[in-house]
Amino acid sequence: MDIPRQKRPKRRRYIFVGAGIAAIALITLALSRLEPAAPRVDRALIFTDTVRRGPMVRQVRGHGNLVPENVRWISALTPGRVERIHVRPGVEVDESTVILELSNPDVNIQVLQAEQSLTAAEAQLVSLRTNLETQRLTQEAAVATVEREYQEALRQVRTHEELAKEGLVSEIDLQNARDRAAELEVRLEVERKRLDLLANSIEDQLAVQREQVERLRAIAEFQRRQVESMKIRAGTAGVLQEMDLEVGQWVMSGTTIARVAEPGRLKAILRIPETLVRDVAVGQPALIDTRNGVIEGRVMRIDPAVQSGSVAVEVALEGELPRGARTDLSVDGTIEVERLDDVLYVGRPAYGQAESTVGLFRLTDDRTHAVRVPVRLGRASVNTIEVRDGLQEGDIVILSDMSTWDSHDRVRVK
Numbered sequence: 001m002d003i004p005r006q007k008r009p010k011r012r013r014y015i016f017v018g019a020g021i022a023a024i025a026l027i028t029l030a031l032s033r034l035e036p037a038a039p040r041v042d043r044a045l046i047f048t049d050t051v052r053r054g055p056m057v058r059q060v061r062g063h064g065n066l067v068p069e070n071v072r073w074i075s076a077l078t079p080g081r082v083e084r085i086h087v088r089p090g091v092e093v094d095e096s097t098v099i100l101e102l103s104n105p106d107v108n109i110q111v112l113q114a115e116q117s118l119t120a121a122e123a124q125l126v127s128l129r130t131n132l133e134t135q136r137l138t139q140e141a142a143v144a145t146v147e148r149e150y151q152e153a154l155r156q157v158r159t160h161e162e163l164a165k166e167g168l169v170s171e172i173d174l175q176n177a178r179d180r181a182a183e184l185e186v187r188l189e190v191e192r193k194r195l196d197l198l199a200n201s202i203e204d205q206l207a208v209q210r211e212q213v214e215r216l217r218a219i220a221e222f223q224r225r226q227v228e229s230m231k232i233r234a235g236t237a238g239v240l241q242e243m244d245l246e247v248g249q250w251v252m253s254g255t256t257i258a259r260v261a262e263p264g265r266l267k268a269i270l271r272i273p274e275t276l277v278r279d280v281a282v283g284q285p286a287l288i289d290t291r292n293g294v295i296e297g298r299v300m301r302i303d304p305a306v307q308s309g310s311v312a313v314e315v316a317l318e319g320e321l322p323r324g325a326r327t328d329l330s331v332d333g334t335i336e337v338e339r340l341d342d343v344l345y346v347g348r349p350a351y352g353q354a355e356s357t358v359g360l361f362r363l364t365d366d367r368t369h370a371v372r373v374p375v376r377l378g379r380a381s382v383n384t385i386e387v388r389d390g391l392q393e394g395d396i397v398i399l400s401d402m403s404t405w406d407s408h409d410r411v412r413v414k
Contacts, residue, residue: 049347068261293322354380
């Protein structure tokens with residue numbers, strides 16, 4: 001016989017379900033309030049430094065090359081074809097050393113034409129001098145003739161006057177004699193003036209022709225020098241640095257042919273970033289690293305123009321050059337721009353710029369974690385930078401690039 005089953009109350013089931021839901025809610029709330037686990041950073045892959053207080057030397061650094069202090073660029077004065085090459089780069093030369101020889105028939109023809117013009121002008125000078133001297137002598141003869149006739153006329157007048165007193169000569173003949181003498185007197189004065197004018201003009205005419213001869217002589221000498229200039233000489237003592245021509249090449253006038261540098265006297269040309277060159281001044285000390293030794297130097301010139309984001313700074317070398325120092329050698333230069341006596345400073349971080357605020361990771365006391373702190377930076381040097389706010393003396397900070405953990409303010413250091 002079937003027995004009817006009694007229904008159990010549902011209250012206990014509801015209690016258990018509510019308790020479970022409440023427990024899940026509490027666990028979820030607790031987990032949401034937990035901080036995410038800090039990412040791990042390998043201690044061997046980071047670089048740290050301790051904040052220090054004391055003197056700090058501000059420096060700027062740049063790469064560059066050694067260049068000669070005295071350089072002579074040699075250019076072609078006349079166009080021509082390279083006929084012979086006497087020396088190659090690397091050879092020591094003096095002022096009279098012929099580097100190469102050019103040839104140009106047109107230049108030789110110009111010399112001949114200039115000499116021909118000079119010879120013609122000199123012949124004209126000789127002819128002019130002869131003609132003028134002949135004219136002077138002719139005029140002197142004319143003056144002498146007129147003077148003789150004038151003296152004869154005077155004697156004739158005196159004779160007629162004596163005869164007129166005795167009534168042997170008429171008054172008309174006497175007057176004619178006197179008129180003849182007066183006429184010859186005027187002619188004599190005119191001829192003498194002509195002689196003076198001719199004598200005074202002779203030197204002027206000869207001077208004009210002499211100047212023409214001198215001009216043509218200068219032109220001829222210039223053309224001779226043009227021919228001589230086709231023998232390209234060093235012009236100064238030194239070492240031939242550059243010369244890229246070969247026999248048969250045609251060289252235009254004004255083309256740079258070679259470069260001669262005085263050996264043993266070098267200077268450094270450093271390329272300083274334009275953002276750092278504002279602190280560089282003439283006279284500041286510098287150290288030039290040639291990788292074979294370090295040379296002391298001093299800034300002597302700063303280029304006013306910016307090229308490719310940097311400024312050229314010339315450094316005069318004051319120390320002895322190490323072995324192997326030569327033109328175009330790559331060097332690294334460090335210029336001392338300022339000495340700060342008592343400042344808080346630290347090694348320069350990979351992403352920190354001068355006069356800026358950055359977030360740096362500072363190690364905790366147990367050295368197992370690093371916390372991001374805002375740090376205000378000041379004046380910077382090559383390897384160090386001033387700390388104005390955010391850190392204290394003795395703090396240890398991470399200088400390596402931590403951009404991978406920009407979204408975290410705390411990391412574990414293992």
